[in-house]
Amino acid sequence: MSHFSHTPVLLSEALAALAVSAERANGWYIDATFGRGGHSAAILSQLGPQGRLFALDRDLAAIAAGREKFSDDTRLTLLHAAFGDLRQSIKAAFAQGGAATQRNGGIEGNGTFDGVLFDFGVSSPQLDDAARGFSFMQDGPLDMRMDNSSGVTAAKWLADAPEREIVRVLREYGEERFSNRIARALVAQRRIAPFVTTRQLADAVSAAVPTREPGKHPATRTFQALRIAVNDELQQIDRALVQSLELLAPHGRLCAISFHSLEDRRVKQFMQRQSQEDPVYAGLPEVPPHAQPKLKRVGRAIHPGESEVAANPRSRSAIMRVAEKIGVAA
Ligand SMILES: C[S@@+](CC[C@H](N)C(=O)[O-])C[C@H]1O[C@@H](n2cnc3c(N)ncnc32)[C@H](O)[C@@H]1O
Numbered sequence: 001m002s003h004f005s006h007t008p009v010l011l012s013e014a015l016a017a018l019a020v021s022a023e024r025a026n027g028w029y030i031d032a033t034f035g036r037g038g039h040s041a042a043i044l045s046q047l048g049p050q051g052r053l054f055a056l057d058r059d060l061a062a063i064a065a066g067r068e069k070f071s072d073d074t075r076l077t078l079l080h081a082a083f084g085d086l087r088q089s090i091k092a093a094f095a096q097g098g099a100a101t102q103r104n105g106g107i108e109g110n111g112t113f114d115g116v117l118f119d120f121g122v123s124s125p126q127l128d129d130a131a132r133g134f135s136f137m138q139d140g141p142l143d144m145r146m147d148n149s150s151g152v153t154a155a156k157w158l159a160d161a162p163e164r165e166i167v168r169v170l171r172e173y174g175e176e177r178f179s180n181r182i183a184r185a186l187v188a189q190r191r192i193a194p195f196v197t198t199r200q201l202a203d204a205v206s207a208a209v210p211t212r213e214p215g216k217h218p219a220t221r222t223f224q225a226l227r228i229a230v231n232d233e234l235q236q237i238d239r240a241l242v243q244s245l246e247l248l249a250p251h252g253r254l255c256a257i258s259f260h261s262l263e264d265r266r267v268k269q270f271m272q273r274q275s276q277e278d279p280v281y282a283g284l285p286e287v288p289p290h291a292q293p294k295l296k297r298v299g300r301a302i303h304p305g306e307s308e309v310a311a312n313p314r315s316r317s318a319i320m321r322v323a324e325k326i327g328v329a330a
Contacts, residue, residue, distance in 0.1 A: 004036075004124065004128050004129055005124065005125070006035050006038060006123045006125055007124065007311075007315075008035075008038025008039050008042070009119065009304065009308070009312065009314070009318045010257055010302060010304055010308070010315070010318055010320050011038065011039065011042055013302050013320060014039055014042075014117060014119075014255055014257065014320065015042050015043065015046065017255040017302075017320065017322040018043065018114075018117060018253050018255050019114070019115065019253055020043050020114075020115065021046060024051075024114050025046065025047060025048035025050075026047070026048050026050035027047065027051050027114035028051065028052045028053075028054075028112055028113050028114055029043050029047075029051075029052070029053050029054070029113060029114060029115045029116070029117070030054045030056070030090070030116040030117065030244070030247065031053060031054075031056070031119075032083040032086060032116060032117065032118050032240060032244070033056070033057060033083065033117070033118055033119045033120065034056060034057040034063070034066055035062055035119065035123040035125075036062065036066075036123060036124075037055070037065070037066050037069060039117055040055050040066070040070075040076065041069075041070075043117075044070070044073060044076060047075060049075070051075055052075055052076075052077070053075055053077070054076075054077045054079065054090055054093060055076060055077070055078050055079065056079045056080075056082075056083055056086070056089060057078075057079075058080070058081065058146050058147040058231075059123070059126065059146045059147060059148075060080060060147070060148070060149055061125065062123065063079075063080045066078045077093050077097065079093055082236060083118070083240040084232075084235065084236040084240055086240050086243040086244060086247065087243040087246060087247060090247060111246070111247070111248065111249050112247065112249055113248050113249060113252050114248075114249060114251075114252045114253070115252055115253040115254075115255065116244040116247060116248060116252070116253075116254050116255070117255050117256075118240065118244075118255070118256040118257065118267075119257045120237065120256070120257065120258050120259060120263045121233075121258075121259040121260075121263070122146070124314065126146065130198075131143075132144070132148070133153070133154060133155075133198055134198075134223070134227060135223075136198055136199075136201070136202035136217055136219040136220070136223050137217070139197055139198055139199040140197065141153075141155070141196065141198075142154045142155040142158070142195055142196060142197055142198050142200070144223075144226060144227045144230045144231070145230055146231050147231075151230070152230065153230070154201075154226045154227070154230050155195055155196055157226065157230055158186065158190065158195050158201070158226070159190060159194045159195070163183050163184065164183075166183040166186060166187070167179045167180055167183040169225050169226065169228075169229045170182055170183060170221070170222060172225075172262075173224065173226075173228040173229060173234075174222055174228075175221060175261075175262075176221040176225060178208065178209050181209070181210070182205055182208045182209065182222060185204055185205075185207065186201075186205075186208075189204050198223075201219065201222070201223075202217070202219040202223075205218055205219040205222045206218045224260070234262060234266065237263060237267070238270075241254075241256075241266070241267065241270045242270075245274065245294055245295070245325065248325040249325065250325055250326065250327035251324060251325060251327055252325045253298070253322060253323070253324050253325075254271075254295065254322065254323045254324075254325070255320065255321075255322045256320065256321055256322075257318055257319070258318070258319050258320075258321075259318055259319075260317060264301075264321070267321050268301075268321060271295055271297055271321055271323045272297075274293065274294045274295040274323070275293050275294075275295050275323065276293055277291055277292060277293060278290075278291035278292075292326075293326055294325065294326055295323040295324065295326060296323060296324050297321075297322070297323050297324075298322040298323055298324050299322060301319050301320065301321050302319070303318065303320075304316070
C-alpha cells in the first residue's frame with residue numbers, strides 16, 4: 001500500500017456541480033481522473049445501489065490503489081486508460097461488463113451519463129514520489145510519464161528534441177520568457193552528457209535563467225512544459241471534452257477543474273463554443289439540430305475558498321467550470 005495521498009480539490013463544489021444527490025441516486029457518472037479516488041469516493045457515497053461510476057486514470061499506481069481501496073464496490077468500474085480515449089474505453093467496458101453496465105435495456109455508451117468530472121494535471125502522489133521524475137525539489141529519474149507503461153520519458157524527449165522544438169514547448173506550455181536561453185543551455189549540456197535526473201535538469205535551468213521570480217523555483221516553468229509535452233496533455237483535454245459531450249445524457253453535467261491557464265482556456269472556449277449555434281448558420285431562419293447549442297453554462301467559474309487554500313496550498317490555482325447538456329426536444 002502506497003503512503004502517498006491526494007487531497008481532493010473543490011470536493012463539495014464538484015459534487016454539487018455534478019448534481020449527485022438523492023434525486024440522482026441511481027445516476028451514472030464518469031470520473032475521468034481517478035487519482036487516489038477522493039472525488040470518486042464522494043460520488044459513490046451519494047449513489048444508491050443502481051448508481052454506477054466509471055473511473056479512469058492513465059497511471060497504473062492510481063488504478064492499483066483504487067482496486068485495493070474500493071475492491072468490494074461493484075458500482076465502480078476502474079479503467080486504466082487515457083481520457084483522450086474516453087468514449088472507446090467506456091464502450092469497451094460496456095462490452096465486457098454485461099448486465100452491470102446495461103442501462104435502459106442496453107446502450108452503446110452514447111448519451112448515458114448524468115455527469116463527467118475532470119480534475120486535470122498531476123496528483124500529489126505523482127509529485128511527491130521522486131521516482132516518478134516530476135519534481136525539481138527531489139532528485140529522481142527524469143521520467144514524468146503519467147502512464148509509465150508506455151510512451152517516451154522526459155529524458156528521452158530532451159535527448160531527441162530539436163532546439164527549436166524545446167523553445168516552442170517552453171514558450172507555449174511553460175509560458176517561459178527565457179525559452180531561447182534555456183533551450184540553448186540544455187542543448188549545449190546534452191552534447192556533453194544526456195540528462196538523466198531531475199536534479200541535473202533543475203540545476204541546468206537555474207544556471208541559465210538570469211532572474212528569479214519571487215517564491216518560484218527557476219525550473220518550475222520548464223518542468224511544467226516538459227510534463228505537458230511528454231503526456232500530450234492539451235491534446236488529451238481537447239479530445240476528451242468532445243467525447244464527454246457525446247457521453248452525457250440530456251441535463252447531464254460536465255465539470256472540469258483546471259490548474260493553469262492553458263487547461264482552463266481550453267475548457268472555457270469549448271464550453272463557450274458549444275453553448276452557441278454553429279456560426280455557419282448565423283442569421284439563417286432555421287438552424288438544423290446538429291448546429292444548435294449543445295451545452296448551457298452553469299454559474300460562473302468557481303475557485304477554492306480561503307480555508308481550502310490554507311488547508312491545501314496545492315488547490316490555490318484551481319478553477320472549476322460547469323456546463324449542462326441541453327435536452328433534446330422529443
Ligand atoms: C489532480 S489528479 C486527480 C485527483 C483525484 N480527483 C482525487 O481526488 O484523488 C489527476 C489525475 O488524472 C490523471 N490523468 C491526467 N491526465 C490524464 C489522461 N489524459 N487520462 C487519464 N488520466 C489522466 C493523473 O494520472 C492523475 O492521477
